[in-house]
Amino acid sequence: MSSDEYFLSLCIQEAWKYQSLTLPNPAVGAMVVDGGGNILSVCAHTKAGSAHAEVNALKNAYEKLSYQKCNLADAKEIHHYLKANHQGIFNDCTIYVTLEPCNHYGKTPPCAELIETIRPKRVVIGSSEIQKQASGGAKRLQDSGIEVVQNVLEFECNALLYPFLCLKERGHFNLFKIAQRINGDYQSGLISGMESRVFTHNQRCVADTLIISGKTLRVDRPTLDVRYCTKEYANTSPNIQILTKEKSFYDAPLFKVPCRKVDICHQIEHLKLQKGFNVIEGGWDLFESLHSFVDMVLVYISPTLKQNIKSKGFEWNAELLYIQKLGNDGLLWIKKS
Amino acid sequence: MSSDEYFLSLCIQEAWKYQSLTLPNPAVGAMVVDGGGNILSVCAHTKAGSAHAEVNALKNAYEKLSYQKCNLADAKEIHHYLKANHQGIFNDCTIYVTLEPCNHYGKTPPCAELIETIRPKRVVIGSSEIQKQASGGAKRLQDSGIEVVQNVLEFECNALLYPFLCLKERGHFNLFKIAQRINGDYQSGLISGMESRVFTHNQRCVADTLIISGKTLRVDRPTLDVRYCTKEYANTSPNIQILTKEKSFYDAPLFKVPCRKVDICHQIEHLKLQKGFNVIEGGWDLFESLHSFVDMVLVYISPTLKQNIKSKGFEWNAELLYIQKLGNDGLLWIKKS
Numbered sequence: 001m002s003s004d005e006y007f008l009s010l011c012i013q014e015a016w017k018y019q020s021l022t023l024p025n026p027a028v029g030a031m032v033v034d035g036g037g038n039i040l041s042v043c044a045h046t047k048a049g050s051a052h053a054e055v056n057a058l059k060n061a062y063e064k065l066s067y068q069k070c071n072l073a074d075a076k077e078i079h080h081y082l083k084a085n086h087q088g089i090f091n092d093c094t095i096y097v098t099l100e101p102c103n104h105y106g107k108t109p110p111c112a113e114l115i116e117t118i119r120p121k122r123v124v125i126g127s128s129e130i131q132k133q134a135s136g137g138a139k140r141l142q143d144s145g146i147e148v149v150q151n152v153l154e155f156e157c158n159a160l161l162y163p164f165l166c167l168k169e170r171g172h173f174n175l176f177k178i179a180q181r182i183n184g185d186y187q188s189g190l191i192s193g194m195e196s197r198v199f200t201h202n203q204r205c206v207a208d209t210l211i212i213s214g215k216t217l218r219v220d221r222p223t224l225d226v227r228y229c230t231k232e233y234a235n236t237s238p239n240i241q242i243l244t245k246e247k248s249f250y251d252a253p254l255f256k257v258p259c260r261k262v263d264i265c266h267q268i269e270h271l272k273l274q275k276g277f278n279v280i281e282g283g284w285d286l287f288e289s290l291h292s293f294v295d296m297v298l299v300y301i302s303p304t305l306k307q308n309i310k311s312k313g314f315e316w317n318a319e320l321l322y323i324q325k326l327g328n329d330g331l332l333w334i335k336k337s
Numbered sequence: 338m339s340s341d342e343y344f345l346s347l348c349i350q351e352a353w354k355y356q357s358l359t360l361p362n363p364a365v366g367a368m369v370v371d372g373g374g375n376i377l378s379v380c381a382h383t384k385a386g387s388a389h390a391e392v393n394a395l396k397n398a399y400e401k402l403s404y405q406k407c408n409l410a411d412a413k414e415i416h417h418y419l420k421a422n423h424q425g426i427f428n429d430c431t432i433y434v435t436l437e438p439c440n441h442y443g444k445t446p447p448c449a450e451l452i453e454t455i456r457p458k459r460v461v462i463g464s465s466e467i468q469k470q471a472s473g474g475a476k477r478l479q480d481s482g483i484e485v486v487q488n489v490l491e492f493e494c495n496a497l498l499y500p501f502l503c504l505k506e507r508g509h510f511n512l513f514k515i516a517q518r519i520n521g522d523y524q525s526g527l528i529s530g531m532e533s534r535v536f537t538h539n540q541r542c543v544a545d546t547l548i549i550s551g552k553t554l555r556v557d558r559p560t561l562d563v564r565y566c567t568k569e570y571a572n573t574s575p576n577i578q579i580l581t582k583e584k585s586f587y588d589a590p591l592f593k594v595p596c597r598k599v600d601i602c603h604q605i606e607h608l609k610l611q612k613g614f615n616v617i618e619g620g621w622d623l624f625e626s627l628h629s630f631v632d633m634v635l636v637y638i639s640p641t642l643k644q645n646i647k648s649k650g651f652e653w654n655a656e657l658l659y660i661q662k663l664g665n666d667g668l669l670w671i672k673k674s
Contacts, residue, residue: 003376006347037374039340182636182671183621183648184521284520284642299519301638303671305621305653309646311520316642323660323667330660332667334519334640 004124007033007096008153012126014044015053015098015160016322019333021206021233022048023173023277026164028099030054032061035092035121040064047206047232049107051075054097055114058082058090065089075108086118094122098157100129100150101137112137115146122147126157130165159321162335166295167277174273174293176280177203179300179329185309186283192300194228195327201228205235208276213286214244223253224281238279241265241272243286284312291316297334300326341461344370344433345490349463351381352390352435352497353659356670358543358570359385360510360614363501365436367391369398372429372458377401384543384569386444388412391434392451395419395427402426412445423455431459435494437466437487438474449474452483459484463494467502496658499672503632504614511610511630513617514540516637516666522646523620529637531565532664538565542572545613550623551581560590561618575616578602578609580623621649628653634671637663 001009015029022028022045030053031042041060045053052075059070059078066089072078101111101123115123123146129135142148166173179196180186192200204210204226216222225237239261240254255262265271273293280290287294297318322333338346352366359365359382367390368379378397382390389412396407396415403426409415438448438460452460460483466472479485503510516533517523529537541547541563553559562574573596580602592599602608610630617627624631634655659670 001379006376006379010343010347033374035373037370037372039343042338042343180521181650182521182634182669183650184517184519184646185648185650188650297519297640299638301636301669303634303655303657303669305650307650309521309648309650311522311646311648313518313520313522313525313642313644313646318640320640320662320665320667323662325657325660328657330657330667330669332519332638332640 004096004149004152007031008098008124008126009156010039010042011053011096011098012153012156012160014042016324016333018044018046019160019322020163020173020175020277021046021202023163023206024048024167026099027160028053028097030057030095030097032057032090033094033096034065040093051078052102052108052111054095054101054111055079055108057095058114058118061093062086062089079109079114082114083117088119090118090120093120094124095120096124098126098160100125100127100135101141102129102134103137103140104134106134110137112140115141116144120146122149124149124152126151126153127161162321163296170295171275172273172278172295174278174280174295176282176287176290176294176297178281178283178287178297179302181302181304181306183305183309184311185306187309188306191302191304193302193327193329196300196329196331198228198230199326201226202230202233203279204238205229205233206277207238207279209241209272209278210238211241211243211271211278211280213282214242214246216282216286217242217244217252217254218246221252223257225257236260239263243268243271243289288312288314294336296336299332299334301330301332303328303330341433341486341489344368345435345461345463345494347376347379348390348433348435349490349493349497351379353661353670355381355383356497356659357500357510357512357614358383358539360500360543361385361504363436364497365390365434367394367432367434369394369427370431370433371402377430388415389439389445389448391432391438391448392416392445394432395451395455398430399423399426416446416451419451420454425456427455427457430457431461432457433461435463435497437462437464437472438478439466439471440474440477441471443471447474449477452478453481456483459486461486461489463488463490464498499658500633507632508612509610509615509632511615511617511632512635513619513624513627513631513633514635514637515618515620515624516639518639518641518643520642520646521648522643524646525643528639528641530639530664530666533637533666533668535565535567536663538563539567539570540616541575542566542570543614544575544616546578546609546615547575548578548580548608548615548617550619551579551583553619553623554579554581554589554591555583558589560594562594573597576600580605580608580626625649625651631673633673636669636671638667638669640665640667
C-alpha cells in the first residue's frame with residue numbers, strides 16, 4: 001500500500017463505525033494531516049443533515065492548529081466560521097476523504113467551496129461522487145490549483161457506499177440483522193454487548209421499519225424500542241411489521257411503545273419492503289423466507305457459548321464487505337453477491 | 338486517538354496478519370514515517386529467525402529514500418548493511434513499533450543498537466519488552482538522545498503478545514481452530530476461501546502438533562498436510578494426535594504424509610498438550626471436551642450458507658482480542674477469559 005492508501009484506510013475504518021446511521025446519506029470518512037505528517041483529525045459523517053465528514057475533520061483540525069474551540073454544531077455555521085477564520089492555517093495540510101467532496105447546496109453548503117476557500121496543499125479522494133447534481137468537486141479543486149489525487153482505495157471506498165446506493169437506486173435498503181454466539185446460537189436471550197446494543201438502537205432510530213416474525217414476537221416478546229440510543233440519533237421508535245400466520249397477540253410489549261405503527265402481514269408478498277430503510281431482525285428460518293428481498297446481512301458475533309443450537313441453512317453465497325470489532329463483539333457486513 | 342496512536346494502529350493491523358506464524362517469537366509490527374509525514378513502510382515480523390519488524394520496515398524505507406535496492410534477506414546482513422550505508426537518511430524519520438526494540442544478541446543482532454546507529458528523530462513504542470535479557474532497548478535509545486515515546490496503545494499491543502506469552506510462560510500455546518458458515522455450520526465440506534487455507538497451512542508449518550478427533554478422521558478423512566503453504570514457511574507436515582476411542586482406521590490419507598508422526602490417544606489425559614504450539618482442529622463437541630486446555634480460539638467465518646446444522650454449546654465466555662478480514666472470510670481471535 002502507498003502512504004495515501006494507509007491514510008485513507010483510517011478514514012474508511014472511521015466511516016464504517018457509522019454505516020447505515022447516515023442514511024439516506026452515504027457513510028463517509030475524512031482526515032486532515034499537517035505538513036509534518038501529524039494526523040490532526042479523523043472524522044466521519046454521522047447523520048443525515050449534520051456536517052459532512054470533511055467538515056467535521058476540518059473543524060477538529062482547526063481547533064488543534066489554532067488552539068481555539070469552535071462550539072458550532074450546525075453544518076452551515078461551521079462552513080461560514082472556517083471560511084471566515086482559517087487565515088491560511090490549512091495551506092500545508094492534506095485532506096483525505098473517502099468520497100469526492102460535494103459541489104452543490106443540499107442540506108449543507110458545498111464542501112468543495114469550503115475546501116477551495118481554505119486552500120489545503122492536497123486533497124486525496126477515494127470514490128467519485130455519483131450524484132450528478134453534487135459532482136464536479138474534484139475538478140473544481142483542481143481548477144483552483146489544489147493538488148487532487150483521485151480513486152485511491154476505490155474498491156474499499158465504494159463498498160462504504162453500498163447501503164446508500166441501494167436506497168438511492170432501488171428505493172429500499174433491506175438489512176437482515178442477527179446476533180449470535182460463536183457456535184451459531186442466536187436463541188439464548190441477550191447475546192450482544194452494550195456497544196452493539198447502542199449501535200442497534202441508533203440504527204432503529206434511523207430505520208423506517210423494523211420487521212420481525214410472529215415467532216420472535218411470541219418467544220422473545222421484544223419491546224423493539226430505542227432506549228439505548230445516543231443523543232444524536234434520539235427519535236421515536238420505528239414502525240413494526242410482523243410477518244405471521246397467527247391472529248392474536250395484542251398484549252405484547254412492543255404494542256405499548258408510543259408513536260409507533262404496527263402492521264401485521266400474513267403473507268410475505270404483503271410486506272412493505274419496497275420503500276426506505278428496513279431492518280429485518282430474526283433467525284435463519286426467517287432469513288430463508290425473506291432472503292430474496294435482503295440487500296445486506298449484518299451478523300453480530302459474541303465470543304461466547306451457552307447452549308446447543310439447531311439452525312436452518314440453504315445454498316446462499318455472499319461477499320464479506322467489512323468486519324469490525326465493537327466492544328467484545330465482532331460485526332460482519334455481508335453483501336448478497 | 339492521537340496521531341501516534343493512529344500510526345501504531347496500522348502497525349498492529351500488519352502484525353496480526355502473521356499472528357502465531359512468528360512463534361516462538363511474538364507478533365510485532367513496525368513502520369517508518371519520514372519528516373513530511375509520508376509512510377515509507379509498514380512491516381511485520383513474519384517468522385522466527387528472520388528479521389524483526391523494525392528491521393524489515395527500515396530496510397523497505399531505506400530502499401524508498403535511497404532509490405537503492407537492498408536484496409538481503411538475512412537479518413544480520415541487513416543490520417550490517419543499514420549501519421554501514423544509512424548516511425543519516427533516517428535522521429528526520431519516526432519509527433513506530435508495537436514492541437520495544439530488543440537489546441541483546443539473540444537469533445539476530447539487537448534492534449536497539451541498529452536504531453541507535455541510524456539515529457531517527459523519534460521512536461514510538463507500544464508494549465515494553467518483558468524478556469529480561471532483551472530489555473533496555475527504550476532506555477538505550479533515550480540515553481543516546483533519541484526521543485522515545487512509550488506505552489502507546491499498550492492494551493492493543495499487549496494483545497498481540499498473548500500467544501507468545503502463553504508459550505513462554507506456560508510452555509504451550511493451544512489454539513482451537515474452527516471454520517464455519519454464518520449459521521454456525523462447520524460440517525459442509527470446504528468452507529474457507531483460499532487465503533484462509535494458505536494461512537492455515539502456514540500455521541501448520543509452524544505448529545508442533547495438530548490434534549483432531551476420531552470422528553473428524555472418519556468423516557472428513559483429511560490429509561492435514563501443508564500443500565498450500567507459502568515459500569517462507571515451507572516445512573514438513575506437523576505431527577498428529579488423534580483423540581478417539583476407535584481402534585482401526587489405518588488407511589486414512591493423513592497416515593501417508595511423509596516425515597510425520599501420528600499418535601493415537603484414547604484418553605484426553607494422555608494428549609500431549611503440555612509442550613509447544615498445538616493446533617486443535619474440530620467441531621464444538623471436541624471443543625467441549627478439550628476447552629479447559631485451550632488458550633485461544635480462532636474462528637473462521639465464511640459469509641455463506643449451505644445446510645441445516647446442529648451444534649453443541651455450553652456455558653463459556655471469552656474476550657474477542659482481534660477481528661480481521663482474510664479474502665472473503667472473517668477471522669475472530671478469541672482469548673479465554
